[in-house]
Amino acid sequence: MMPMRGCRITGLACIVALSACSYAPMTYMRTYGPAADPVTSLGWGLTIICSLVVALIGVLVLIATLRARVARGLLSTIPIAHPGGGLRWIYIGTGLSTLVLFALVVWTMFTLAAVASAPERPAFTIEIRAHQWWWEARYIDDASDRTFLTANELHIPIGKPVQLRLIGDDVIHSFWIPALAGKTDVIPGQTNSAWLEATQGGTFRGQCTEYCGAQHAHMAEFVIAESEADFDSWWTRQLADAPVPTSKLPALGESIFLARCAACHTVRGTGAGGIVGPDLTHLMSRRTLGAGTVPNDPESLAHWIVNAQAVKPGCRMPALDLSHEEVAAVTSYAQTLL
Amino acid sequence: MNSSELGQAPRIMSASESVIDLKLKAIWETRPGIRGVLCSVDHKRIGIRYIVTAFVFLFMGGIEALIMRLQLSHSDLKILSPEAYDQLFTMHGFTMIFLYAGPVLSGFSNYLWPLLLGSRDMAFPRLNALSYWIFLLAGIFLYASFPLGLAPNAGWFNYPPYSSISYNPGPNIDFYLLGLIFLGISTTVGSANFLVSLLRTRAPGMSINRLPILVWGTLTASIGNLLAVPAVSLACVLLFMDRQFGTHFFDVEQHGQPLLWQHLFWMFGHPWVYAIVLPALGIVSDALPTFCRRPLVGYTPVALATVATMIVGFGVWLHHMFATGMPMLSLAFFSAASLVITIPSAVSTFAWIATIWTGKPVLTTAFLFLSSFIVLFVIGGVSGVMTGAVPLDWQLTDTYFVVAHLHYVLIGINVFPVIGGIYYWFPKMTGRLMGERLGRWNFWTMFIGFNLGFFPMHIVGLMGMPRRIYTYAPGLGWDTINLITTVGSFVFAVGIGLFLVNLLVSLRRGRPAGANPWDAPTLEWSVPSPAPAYNFVVIPVVASRHPLWEDRLNESPERSSLSRGYRLVQGRETLATTVLDAQPDLILKMPGDSYAPVVLALALSMLFVGLILHSLWCTGIGVAATALAVLVWLWPQRRLGQRAEPAHV
Numbered sequence: 001m002m003p004m005r006g007c008r009i010t011g012l013a014c015i016v017a018l019s020a021c022s023y024a025p026m027t028y029m030r031t032y033g034p035a036a037d038p039v040t041s042l043g044w045g046l047t048i049i050c051s052l053v054v055a056l057i058g059v060l061v062l063i064a065t066l067r068a069r070v071a072r073g074l075l076s077t078i079p080i081a082h083p084g085g086g087l088r089w090i091y092i093g094t095g096l097s098t099l100v101l102f103a104l105v106v107w108t109m110f111t112l113a114a115v116a117s118a119p120e121r122p123a124f125t126i127e128i129r130a131h132q133w134w135w136e137a138r139y140i141d142d143a144s145d146r147t148f149l150t151a152n153e154l155h156i157p158i159g160k161p162v163q164l165r166l167i168g169d170d171v172i173h174s175f176w177i178p179a180l181a182g183k184t185d186v187i188p189g190q191t192n193s194a195w196l197e198a199t200q201g202g203t204f205r206g207q208c209t210e211y212c213g214a215q216h217a218h219m220a221e222f223v224i225a226e227s228e229a230d231f232d233s234w235w236t237r238q239l240a241d242a243p244v245p246t247s248k249l250p251a252l253g254e255s256i257f258l259a260r261c262a263a264c265h266t267v268r269g270t271g272a273g274g275i276v277g278p279d280l281t282h283l284m285s286r287r288t289l290g291a292g293t294v295p296n297d298p299e300s301l302a303h304w305i306v307n308a309q310a311v312k313p314g315c316r317m318p319a320l321d322l323s324h325e326e327v328a329a330v331t332s333y334a335q336t337l338l
Numbered sequence: 339m340n341s342s343e344l345g346q347a348p349r350i351m352s353a354s355e356s357v358i359d360l361k362l363k364a365i366w367e368t369r370p371g372i373r374g375v376l377c378s379v380d381h382k383r384i385g386i387r388y389i390v391t392a393f394v395f396l397f398m399g400g401i402e403a404l405i406m407r408l409q410l411s412h413s414d415l416k417i418l419s420p421e422a423y424d425q426l427f428t429m430h431g432f433t434m435i436f437l438y439a440g441p442v443l444s445g446f447s448n449y450l451w452p453l454l455l456g457s458r459d460m461a462f463p464r465l466n467a468l469s470y471w472i473f474l475l476a477g478i479f480l481y482a483s484f485p486l487g488l489a490p491n492a493g494w495f496n497y498p499p500y501s502s503i504s505y506n507p508g509p510n511i512d513f514y515l516l517g518l519i520f521l522g523i524s525t526t527v528g529s530a531n532f533l534v535s536l537l538r539t540r541a542p543g544m545s546i547n548r549l550p551i552l553v554w555g556t557l558t559a560s561i562g563n564l565l566a567v568p569a570v571s572l573a574c575v576l577l578f579m580d581r582q583f584g585t586h587f588f589d590v591e592q593h594g595q596p597l598l599w600q601h602l603f604w605m606f607g608h609p610w611v612y613a614i615v616l617p618a619l620g621i622v623s624d625a626l627p628t629f630c631r632r633p634l635v636g637y638t639p640v641a642l643a644t645v646a647t648m649i650v651g652f653g654v655w656l657h658h659m660f661a662t663g664m665p666m667l668s669l670a671f672f673s674a675a676s677l678v679i680t681i682p683s684a685v686s687t688f689a690w691i692a693t694i695w696t697g698k699p700v701l702t703t704a705f706l707f708l709s710s711f712i713v714l715f716v717i718g719g720v721s722g723v724m725t726g727a728v729p730l731d732w733q734l735t736d737t738y739f740v741v742a743h744l745h746y747v748l749i750g751i752n753v754f755p756v757i758g759g760i761y762y763w764f765p766k767m768t769g770r771l772m773g774e775r776l777g778r779w780n781f782w783t784m785f786i787g788f789n790l791g792f793f794p795m796h797i798v799g800l801m802g803m804p805r806r807i808y809t810y811a812p813g814l815g816w817d818t819i820n821l822i823t824t825v826g827s828f829v830f831a832v833g834i835g836l837f838l839v840n841l842l843v844s845l846r847r848g849r850p851a852g853a854n855p856w857d858a859p860t861l862e863w864s865v866p867s868p869a870p871a872y873n874f875v876v877i878p879v880v881a882s883r884h885p886l887w888e889d890r891l892n893e894s895p896e897r898s899s900l901s902r903g904y905r906l907v908q909g910r911e912t913l914a915t916t917v918l919d920a921q922p923d924l925i926l927k928m929p930g931d932s933y934a935p936v937v938l939a940l941a942l943s944m945l946f947v948g949l950i951l952h953s954l955w956c957t958g959i960g961v962a963a964t965a966l967a968v969l970v971w972l973w974p975q976r977r978l979g980q981r982a983e984p985a986h987v
Contacts, residue, residue: 011857012536023813023815024801024802024804024814024815024816025813025814025832026803026815027800027801027802027815027816028733028800028802029801036733037728038729039730039732039733042727042729043724043730043733043734043800046724046727046730047722047724047887049720050720050723050724051719053716053720054713054716054717054720055689057687057712057713058713059383060691060695061691061709061710061712061713063695064691064694064699065694065699065701065709067695068695068697068698068699069698069699069700069701069927070631070698070699070700072700072701072702072774073630073700074857075629075631075700075855075857075859076854078631078698078700078857079631079634079890080857080859080887080891081631081632081697081698081891082632082633082891082893083632083697084698085692086635086689086692086693086694086695086696087635087636087639087692088692089451089635089688089689089691089695090636090639090689090692092688093684093687094681094685094688097680097681097684098681098684101677101678101680101681101723104677104723104727105673105674105677105678107727108673108677108727108729108730109673109674109727111730112666112669112670112728112729112731113674115667115729121572132505150513152417155955161749162891166589170499170505171497171498171499171500171505172497172499172596174661174736176804178802180731181732182661182731182732183661183732183733183735183736184661184663184732184734186662187488187596187597187662187663188499188590188596189590189593189594189596190597190663192662192663193663196943205814207804208804209495209735209736209737209804209805210497210736211497211500211736211805211806212421213500213585214422214424214498215507216565216806216807216808217420217807217808217810218807220811230934231845239497248605248854250931257897260904275597290813298787311419313383313419314420314421323397333704335576
């Protein structure tokens with residue numbers, strides 16, 4: 001019956017939501033940073049209040065229905081009456097609802113103020129360009145020779161707020177790392193900003209949440225929060241050029257890469273300077289391919305290189321007409337891009 | 339005005355004479371056969387056509403949803419290609435929102451208004467027919483894109499730049515834009531018709547404080563539509579020009595602004611949400627009291643709440659755009675407005691509960707649909723409150739939480755009252771009652787299926803599953819809940835199927851209903867079932883909100899007069915009354931059945947087909963035919979008093 005249902009639903013929702021945190025990497029009911037935590041409290045508060053309201057109304061409807069119900073039959077045999085007292089329901093019900101709503105408005109506004117901007121000056125800025133269907137990230141440092149490009153995976157230091165500059169390139173996308181901050185749309189023609197900070201280490205998954213075309217479903221991004229030392233050494237490694245391949249197969253792979261892939265991809269330190277696709281200089285430092293579509297292992301990599309269309313239909317990377325040997329060569333070259 | 343005053347007015351006759359009955363029949367009845375089908379302007383036929391057509395679209399949108407649910411029942415399924423999925427979710431949204439939810443309520447109001455208001459037809463009967471034909475043809479126009487594999491694929495919200503020619507070069511989006519502009523004509527003329535009908539064609543004594551709440555709901559929705567539809571039609575025209583004529587309204591390269599679309603769309607979109615729920619709330623407010631054997635608690639607060647909802651509804655559109663990077667002050671304002679809009683809903687909710695609590699509820703199938711609606715309404719309402727809180731919305735928006743919310747709103751607040759309303763008014767429309775036994779099965783299957791299918795979407799939303807994705811990776815914790823949702827959606831579909839079976843069986847074998855099977859209080863139940871073509875033998879004179887319960891409620895000495903009143907048998911006529919107090923004012927000459935509406939609608943479709951085909955010829959002929967049809971339509975007729983009578987020499 002309805003109110004029983006209401007209670008059960010409320011209870012069930014709480015239990016499921018709680019247990020969900022442990023195995024749902026994209027949940028925002030448990031968060032790990034000051035840009036999200038006040039919102040999470042508001043979220044839990046509202047969920048509980050709303051569940052109680054639903055349960056209460058469900059119980060009232062059920063009691064109202066059952067307490068004076070009359071057997072089904074000819075309706076005309078049941079007298080019509082106009083008992084008073086009904087209006088009290090409206091006054092009390094609406095009065096209480098208004099009070100609760102007013103409190104919620106206040107709580108909402110305080111939460112809004114709490115997450116509107118970073119509590120201290122952000123450590124640095126990452127400029128993010130959203131493309132169909134991947135994320136380009138430029139780490140910006142005051143020293144221009146410490147600026148570099150990467151894609152789909154952001155590293156940040158634990159405990160430091162980071163500023164994000166979100167720039168639209170083609171269509172509208174939305175940047176979202178649920179465990180760290182809410183969404184901010186990435187809109188062509190305007191630059192939006194957001195900030196995030198992680199209070200503990202870990203890999204936090206997010207994905208595009210504004211419908212952006214065929215591969216909207218495969219446009220994930222990851223934030224890796226790590227200690228400051230790890231972060232600094234990661235940054236330094238990212239600045240390096242790609243190594244020159246030393247053995248025969250990767251060297252062959254490099255020449256094929258330069259002929260077939262360089263129009264779209266950059267590998268710093270080589271002649272490959274394309275800007276259509278992601279910068280691949282440190283491809284092997286990333287854990288997935290195709291913005292979270294497949295894991296970055298040798299098998300997926302080879303498959304991706306020869307026929308990305310089969311892995312991510314509609315993506316901008318064409319299927320390449322490469323022989324088995326050529327694929328093996330390019331794959332082994334790609335694996336040198338540490 | 340009371341009936342004794344009117345008793346002294348001229349042309350008052352007793353209604354018992356069957357001669358009059360026959361005469362009225364001859365004047366008002368539509369001819370049988372295909373001719374009658376094409377040229378009828380009877381609001382009851384049009385209303386039923388609207389409902390039937392809207393249900394056909396509901397079934398199509400439902401099948402689209404079931405196919406999508408199969409694809410989403412487990413991670414990484416490949417039943418649908420991304421493009422197929424995108425076309426399906428776009429068409430599902432467009433169909434349910436534009437071709438079902440709005441039109442089905444227009445159907446109820448078309449059927450019921452003159453019967454509720456005590457008149458013989460809507461103020462503009464031919465416009466009424468036109469509104470239906472355009473709705474039908476716009477729906478067919480849009481669905482013609484499906485077999486071609488060219489259905490719209492940018493979502494029902496159709497945001498540029500994704501919907502611009504650079505990213506979406508096919509005709510898919512043009513089908514969307516032209517279809518929506520075309521359909522907008524139907525909504526606009528329909529709303530204007532409701533508005534004028536309300537202002538001028540109420541029975542004497544039907545002052546505004548005696549209107550059924552359904553009338554308040556449709557009135558508010560109509561005004562909302564008249565103000566909101568131009569925004570979206572404009573947006574569609576601008577985007578169509580961007581795509582086909584090289585303008586740059588939304589083109590970033592040329593300093594256009596993609597957010598302009600979002601503002602125009604949601605300035606329309608949010609009031610439209612209220613337009614597709616307020617009349618449904620009216621159905622509940624009018625039908626529920628009948629089964630509680632008492633008048634609605636708090637008529638005036640509920641009527642005012644209806645109007646207030648629509649007014650505030652015009653100030654909340656930005657809550658669809660909280661994540662677009664708005665200034666904090668706008669966020670705070672629109673967030674507060676979005677929470678405040680809950681207050682009028684609370685008024686109605688407690689009015690319904692009080693009506694049941696203080697009444698003597700009879701648990702018919704209609705009652706089950708209408709009372710369970712209250713709980714679904716509250717679930718949809720509180721999840722709306724959650725999304726109205728800006729910072730939380732940054733997490734909730736574009737996840738399945740919002741999908742759950744909007745389905746509780748659209749199914750809970752539209753489909754449940756509509757089906758309850760059909761159980762309630764089916765006897766009036768057909769003369770037969772719907773089966774109660776099957777009705778119970780119908781209700782419980784729908785109710786359980788709906789909650790099983792849609793409640794878990796809240797949870798998978800809180801677990802971070804985004805909307806509009808054609809598939810998802812394993813390991814995100816979404817698999818089980820999606821499977822439950824898919825099962826629930828099929829159970830729900832079975833429930834809708836049971837409704838259809840019940841409808842078809844009852845149509846042929848239902849128990850004969852008689853004029854007033856529910857012993858209900860309002861005017862439509864004073865006439866035989868099914869209602870005769872002319873509605874009322876005499877135009878009634880109304881003295882209260884409950885003309886058929888007056889003797890029992892005995893709240894005032896005045897009595898409505900249902901059998902004595904204006905007879906109006908000199909051709910198609912109905913009574914015009916004054917705007918506020920409904921005092922008799924004029925006798926309106928009403929147009930008869932006419933081919934003009936269907937011809938005009940066809941001419942307009944030719945224009946739109948020409949535009950989609952880029953055919954100058956077809957468009958040109960469409961324009962010329964439209965102009966010609968309008969000319970013929972407006973040509974002064976002596977029968978309507980638009981030309982002077984020839985002088986008798």
